[in-house]
Amino acid sequence: MMLSVQDLRVAFARERGAPVEVVHGISFDLEKGETLGIVGESGSGKSVLSLATMGLLPRTARTSGKILLEGEDILTLPEKRMCALRGRKIGMIFQEPMTALNPAMRVGDQIAEGLILHKGLSKSAARAEALRLLNMVQIPRASERIDSFPHEMSGGQRQRVGIAIALALQPELLIADEPTTALDVTVQAEVLDILDDLVTDLGISLILISHDLGVIGRIADRTLVMYRGDPIEQGETARVLRAPSHDYTRKLISAMPRRVRNSLQGVQHG
Numbered sequence: 001m002m003l004s005v006q007d008l009r010v011a012f013a014r015e016r017g018a019p020v021e022v023v024h025g026i027s028f029d030l031e032k033g034e035t036l037g038i039v040g041e042s043g044s045g046k047s048v049l050s051l052a053t054m055g056l057l058p059r060t061a062r063t064s065g066k067i068l069l070e071g072e073d074i075l076t077l078p079e080k081r082m083c084a085l086r087g088r089k090i091g092m093i094f095q096e097p098m099t100a101l102n103p104a105m106r107v108g109d110q111i112a113e114g115l116i117l118h119k120g121l122s123k124s125a126a127r128a129e130a131l132r133l134l135n136m137v138q139i140p141r142a143s144e145r146i147d148s149f150p151h152e153m154s155g156g157q158r159q160r161v162g163i164a165i166a167l168a169l170q171p172e173l174l175i176a177d178e179p180t181t182a183l184d185v186t187v188q189a190e191v192l193d194i195l196d197d198l199v200t201d202l203g204i205s206l207i208l209i210s211h212d213l214g215v216i217g218r219i220a221d222r223t224l225v226m227y228r229g230d231p232i233e234q235g236e237t238a239r240v241l242r243a244p245s246h247d248y249t250r251k252l253i254s255a256m257p258r259r260v261r262n263s264l265q266g267v268q269h270g
Protein backbone atom coordinates (compact mmCIF):
# COMPACT_ATOMS: atom_id res chain seq x y z
CA MET A 1 0.00 0.00 0.00
CA MET A 2 1.40 3.38 -1.04
CA LEU A 3 -0.77 5.60 1.11
CA SER A 4 -3.36 4.86 3.74
CA VAL A 5 -5.31 7.72 5.26
CA GLN A 6 -7.21 6.63 8.34
CA ASP A 7 -9.92 8.74 9.94
CA LEU A 8 -8.07 11.99 9.30
CA ARG A 9 -9.46 15.04 11.08
CA VAL A 10 -8.03 18.52 10.74
CA ALA A 11 -9.03 21.52 12.82
CA PHE A 12 -7.60 25.02 12.95
CA ALA A 13 -6.96 26.77 16.23
CA ARG A 14 -8.52 30.20 16.64
CA GLU A 15 -7.43 33.08 18.84
CA ARG A 16 -10.63 32.69 20.81
CA GLY A 17 -12.86 29.70 21.20
CA ALA A 18 -12.49 26.09 20.28
CA PRO A 19 -10.63 25.01 17.12
CA VAL A 20 -12.77 24.72 13.99
CA GLU A 21 -12.75 21.31 12.38
CA VAL A 22 -12.66 21.47 8.55
CA VAL A 23 -11.90 17.84 7.64
CA HIS A 24 -14.17 15.38 9.43
CA GLY A 25 -12.78 11.88 9.36
CA ILE A 26 -11.49 10.94 5.94
CA SER A 27 -10.23 7.44 5.16
CA PHE A 28 -8.90 6.07 1.90
CA ASP A 29 -6.23 3.74 0.56
CA LEU A 30 -4.09 4.32 -2.50
CA GLU A 31 -2.29 1.43 -4.15
CA LYS A 32 0.90 1.67 -6.14
CA GLY A 33 0.18 2.78 -9.70
CA GLU A 34 -3.36 3.86 -8.87
CA THR A 35 -4.96 7.27 -9.47
CA LEU A 36 -7.38 8.61 -6.89
CA GLY A 37 -9.48 11.62 -7.81
CA ILE A 38 -10.68 13.90 -5.03
CA VAL A 39 -13.54 16.13 -6.07
CA GLY A 40 -15.54 18.73 -4.19
CA GLU A 41 -16.53 22.35 -4.32
CA SER A 42 -14.46 25.25 -3.04
CA GLY A 43 -13.89 25.01 0.71
CA SER A 44 -14.63 21.28 0.92
CA GLY A 45 -11.18 20.55 2.36
CA LYS A 46 -9.32 19.24 -0.70
CA SER A 47 -6.29 21.48 -0.26
CA VAL A 48 -6.12 20.92 3.48
CA LEU A 49 -6.04 17.19 2.76
CA SER A 50 -3.24 17.54 0.22
CA LEU A 51 -1.19 19.83 2.50
CA ALA A 52 -1.61 17.31 5.31
CA THR A 53 -0.28 14.56 3.04
CA MET A 54 2.75 16.69 2.21
CA GLY A 55 3.28 17.45 5.91
CA LEU A 56 2.78 21.13 5.10
CA LEU A 57 -0.14 22.12 7.32
CA PRO A 58 0.35 25.41 9.18
CA ARG A 59 1.21 25.35 12.89
CA THR A 60 -2.33 26.29 13.83
CA ALA A 61 -3.62 22.97 12.47
CA ARG A 62 -4.64 20.22 14.89
CA THR A 63 -4.84 16.73 13.47
CA SER A 64 -5.95 13.29 14.48
CA GLY A 65 -5.99 9.98 12.64
CA LYS A 66 -3.18 8.63 10.51
CA ILE A 67 -1.58 9.32 7.14
CA LEU A 68 0.57 6.28 6.47
CA LEU A 69 3.03 6.62 3.61
CA GLU A 70 4.35 3.11 3.08
CA GLY A 71 3.65 2.55 6.75
CA GLU A 72 5.27 5.74 8.13
CA ASP A 73 2.81 8.15 9.74
CA ILE A 74 3.32 11.58 8.19
CA LEU A 75 1.46 13.27 11.04
CA THR A 76 4.04 12.21 13.61
CA LEU A 77 7.28 12.31 11.57
CA PRO A 78 9.99 14.75 12.63
CA GLU A 79 10.33 17.66 10.18
CA LYS A 80 13.77 16.45 9.08
CA ARG A 81 12.46 13.07 7.95
CA MET A 82 9.45 14.77 6.33
CA CYS A 83 11.77 17.04 4.34
CA ALA A 84 13.58 14.01 3.01
CA LEU A 85 10.30 12.41 1.93
CA ARG A 86 8.98 15.55 0.27
CA GLY A 87 10.28 15.76 -3.24
CA ARG A 88 11.89 12.34 -3.07
CA LYS A 89 8.90 10.16 -2.29
CA ILE A 90 6.14 12.71 -2.76
CA GLY A 91 6.03 15.11 -5.68
CA MET A 92 3.61 17.99 -6.05
CA ILE A 93 2.11 19.65 -9.11
CA PHE A 94 0.46 23.00 -8.58
CA GLN A 95 -2.46 24.80 -10.14
CA GLU A 96 -0.63 27.77 -11.60
CA PRO A 97 2.75 26.72 -12.98
CA MET A 98 3.81 30.34 -13.40
CA THR A 99 3.80 30.86 -9.64
CA ALA A 100 5.58 27.56 -9.00
CA LEU A 101 8.31 28.30 -11.54
CA ASN A 102 11.09 30.81 -11.12
CA PRO A 103 10.50 33.48 -13.80
CA ALA A 104 14.18 34.46 -13.93
CA MET A 105 15.61 31.00 -14.48
CA ARG A 106 15.74 28.88 -17.66
CA VAL A 107 13.42 25.88 -17.41
CA GLY A 108 16.22 23.38 -17.95
CA ASP A 109 18.16 24.85 -15.03
CA GLN A 110 15.05 24.65 -12.83
CA ILE A 111 14.66 20.95 -13.55
CA ALA A 112 18.40 20.35 -13.14
CA GLU A 113 18.57 22.21 -9.82
CA GLY A 114 16.83 19.49 -7.80
CA LEU A 115 18.89 16.78 -9.48
CA ILE A 116 22.17 18.49 -8.56
CA LEU A 117 21.02 19.34 -5.03
CA HIS A 118 19.23 16.13 -4.04
CA LYS A 119 20.73 13.50 -6.29
CA GLY A 120 24.27 14.80 -6.52
CA LEU A 121 24.32 14.78 -10.32
CA SER A 122 27.00 16.76 -12.14
CA LYS A 123 25.89 19.83 -14.10
CA SER A 124 26.12 18.05 -17.42
CA ALA A 125 24.42 14.88 -16.23
CA ALA A 126 21.61 16.97 -14.74
CA ARG A 127 21.17 18.82 -18.01
CA ALA A 128 20.98 15.56 -19.93
CA GLU A 129 18.39 14.29 -17.46
CA ALA A 130 16.43 17.56 -17.73
CA LEU A 131 16.32 17.08 -21.50
CA ARG A 132 15.10 13.51 -21.10
CA LEU A 133 12.35 14.72 -18.75
CA LEU A 134 11.27 17.50 -21.13
CA ASN A 135 10.94 14.91 -23.88
CA MET A 136 9.03 12.66 -21.54
CA VAL A 137 6.41 15.37 -20.90
CA GLN A 138 6.26 15.89 -24.67
CA ILE A 139 7.68 19.38 -24.96
CA PRO A 140 8.22 19.87 -28.68
CA ARG A 141 11.81 20.69 -29.73
CA ALA A 142 12.93 20.03 -26.17
CA SER A 143 16.63 20.54 -26.97
CA GLU A 144 15.83 24.17 -27.83
CA ARG A 145 13.14 24.76 -25.20
CA ILE A 146 15.45 23.64 -22.41
CA ASP A 147 16.99 27.13 -22.51
CA SER A 148 13.67 29.00 -22.55
CA PHE A 149 12.38 31.12 -19.71
CA PRO A 150 8.90 30.25 -18.37
CA HIS A 151 7.30 33.36 -19.92
CA GLU A 152 8.46 32.22 -23.37
CA MET A 153 6.27 29.12 -23.08
CA SER A 154 2.53 28.53 -23.31
CA GLY A 155 0.48 27.72 -20.22
CA GLY A 156 0.28 24.06 -21.19
CA GLN A 157 4.03 23.84 -21.76
CA ARG A 158 4.70 25.51 -18.43
CA GLN A 159 2.51 22.96 -16.71
CA ARG A 160 4.45 20.18 -18.46
CA VAL A 161 7.64 21.72 -17.08
CA GLY A 162 5.96 21.66 -13.65
CA ILE A 163 5.28 17.96 -14.15
CA ALA A 164 8.91 17.39 -15.26
CA ILE A 165 10.17 19.09 -12.09
CA ALA A 166 7.85 16.98 -9.93
CA LEU A 167 9.04 13.80 -11.67
CA ALA A 168 12.75 14.66 -11.58
CA LEU A 169 13.37 13.09 -8.20
CA GLN A 170 11.39 9.96 -9.15
CA PRO A 171 8.64 10.27 -6.53
CA GLU A 172 6.40 7.30 -5.83
CA LEU A 173 3.40 9.48 -5.01
CA LEU A 174 2.33 12.55 -6.96
CA ILE A 175 -0.21 15.05 -5.69
CA ALA A 176 -1.69 17.27 -8.37
CA ASP A 177 -3.91 20.03 -6.94
CA GLU A 178 -6.09 21.49 -9.73
CA PRO A 179 -3.24 20.95 -12.24
CA THR A 180 -5.28 21.96 -15.28
CA THR A 181 -7.69 24.54 -13.88
CA ALA A 182 -5.67 27.46 -15.26
CA LEU A 183 -5.54 25.97 -18.77
CA ASP A 184 -7.82 26.06 -21.83
CA VAL A 185 -10.08 23.04 -22.16
CA THR A 186 -8.20 21.47 -25.10
CA VAL A 187 -4.85 21.97 -23.39
CA GLN A 188 -6.37 20.56 -20.17
CA ALA A 189 -7.10 17.29 -21.94
CA GLU A 190 -3.55 17.09 -23.34
CA VAL A 191 -1.92 17.69 -19.97
CA LEU A 192 -4.23 15.17 -18.26
CA ASP A 193 -3.43 12.53 -20.86
CA ILE A 194 0.31 13.10 -20.43
CA LEU A 195 -0.07 12.81 -16.67
CA ASP A 196 -2.12 9.64 -17.08
CA ASP A 197 0.45 8.05 -19.42
CA LEU A 198 3.35 8.90 -17.13
CA VAL A 199 1.64 7.53 -14.06
CA THR A 200 0.91 4.29 -15.91
CA ASP A 201 4.39 4.00 -17.45
CA LEU A 202 6.27 4.83 -14.28
CA GLY A 203 3.94 3.00 -11.88
CA ILE A 204 3.45 6.11 -9.74
CA SER A 205 0.44 6.65 -7.48
CA LEU A 206 -1.44 9.87 -8.19
CA ILE A 207 -3.84 11.96 -6.15
CA LEU A 208 -5.65 14.26 -8.53
CA ILE A 209 -7.59 17.06 -6.89
CA SER A 210 -10.19 19.05 -8.76
CA HIS A 211 -13.53 20.77 -8.37
CA ASP A 212 -14.33 19.41 -11.85
CA LEU A 213 -15.66 15.88 -12.05
CA GLY A 214 -14.98 15.96 -15.81
CA VAL A 215 -11.25 16.23 -15.07
CA ILE A 216 -11.34 13.50 -12.43
CA GLY A 217 -13.47 11.21 -14.58
CA ARG A 218 -10.95 11.36 -17.40
CA ILE A 219 -8.10 9.63 -15.57
CA ALA A 220 -8.96 8.61 -12.00
CA ASP A 221 -9.38 4.89 -11.20
CA ARG A 222 -11.22 5.72 -8.02
CA THR A 223 -12.99 8.86 -6.88
CA LEU A 224 -13.58 10.38 -3.47
CA VAL A 225 -16.28 13.03 -3.27
CA MET A 226 -15.94 15.59 -0.50
CA TYR A 227 -18.58 17.94 0.77
CA ARG A 228 -17.81 20.49 3.49
CA GLY A 229 -15.03 18.38 4.93
CA ASP A 230 -17.01 15.15 4.83
CA PRO A 231 -16.14 12.23 2.59
CA ILE A 232 -19.61 11.58 1.23
CA GLU A 233 -18.92 9.01 -1.45
CA GLN A 234 -16.01 6.92 -2.64
CA GLY A 235 -15.59 4.15 -5.17
CA GLU A 236 -14.51 3.17 -8.66
CA THR A 237 -14.84 6.25 -10.86
CA ALA A 238 -16.99 4.44 -13.44
CA ARG A 239 -19.40 3.36 -10.69
CA VAL A 240 -19.53 6.82 -9.11
CA LEU A 241 -20.34 8.35 -12.50
CA ARG A 242 -22.94 5.80 -13.52
CA ALA A 243 -24.60 5.09 -10.20
CA PRO A 244 -23.85 7.87 -7.72
CA SER A 245 -25.19 7.09 -4.29
CA HIS A 246 -25.35 10.65 -3.02
CA ASP A 247 -27.42 13.65 -4.12
CA TYR A 248 -24.42 15.95 -4.11
CA THR A 249 -22.55 13.63 -6.50
CA ARG A 250 -25.61 13.61 -8.76
CA LYS A 251 -25.48 17.41 -8.75
CA LEU A 252 -21.82 17.40 -9.74
CA ILE A 253 -22.60 14.99 -12.56
CA SER A 254 -25.48 17.01 -13.90
CA ALA A 255 -23.32 20.15 -13.78
CA MET A 256 -20.95 18.67 -16.37
CA PRO A 257 -21.42 19.55 -20.03
CA ARG A 258 -23.65 16.84 -21.57
CA ARG A 259 -21.03 15.73 -24.06
CA VAL A 260 -18.44 15.17 -21.31
CA ARG A 261 -21.01 13.44 -19.12
CA ASN A 262 -22.11 11.09 -21.88
CA SER A 263 -18.59 10.18 -22.88
CA LEU A 264 -17.54 9.53 -19.27
CA GLN A 265 -20.64 7.44 -18.62
CA GLY A 266 -20.04 5.52 -21.81
CA VAL A 267 -23.32 6.66 -23.36
CA GLN A 268 -23.41 6.43 -27.16
CA HIS A 269 -24.39 9.65 -28.85
CA GLY A 270 -24.38 10.94 -32.39
Ligand SMILES: Nc1ncnc2c1ncn2[C@@H]1O[C@H](COP(=O)(O)OP(=O)(O)OP(=O)(O)O)[C@@H](O)[C@H]1O
Nearest residue numbers: 012022040041042043044045046047048049058211
Ligand atom coordinates in the same frame (compact mmCIF):
# COMPACT_ATOMS: atom_id res chain seq x y z
N1 LIG B 1 -4.74 28.00 7.47
C1 LIG B 1 -6.06 27.93 7.69
N2 LIG B 1 -6.61 28.44 8.81
C2 LIG B 1 -7.93 28.36 9.05
N3 LIG B 1 -8.81 27.78 8.22
C3 LIG B 1 -8.34 27.26 7.07
C4 LIG B 1 -6.94 27.30 6.74
N4 LIG B 1 -6.77 26.70 5.53
C5 LIG B 1 -8.00 26.32 5.14
N5 LIG B 1 -8.94 26.62 6.06
C6 LIG B 1 -10.38 26.33 5.97
O1 LIG B 1 -10.54 24.95 5.69
C7 LIG B 1 -11.65 24.72 4.84
C8 LIG B 1 -11.22 23.88 3.65
O2 LIG B 1 -10.34 24.65 2.82
P1 LIG B 1 -9.60 24.04 1.54
O3 LIG B 1 -8.66 25.08 1.07
O4 LIG B 1 -9.04 22.71 1.87
O5 LIG B 1 -10.77 23.87 0.51
P2 LIG B 1 -10.66 23.41 -1.01
O6 LIG B 1 -11.65 22.30 -1.15
O7 LIG B 1 -9.26 23.12 -1.35
O8 LIG B 1 -11.18 24.70 -1.76
P3 LIG B 1 -10.60 25.37 -3.09
O9 LIG B 1 -11.10 24.51 -4.21
O10 LIG B 1 -11.23 26.72 -3.07
O11 LIG B 1 -9.11 25.40 -2.96
C9 LIG B 1 -12.18 26.10 4.45
O12 LIG B 1 -13.29 26.37 5.24
C10 LIG B 1 -11.05 27.02 4.80
O13 LIG B 1 -11.53 28.28 5.17
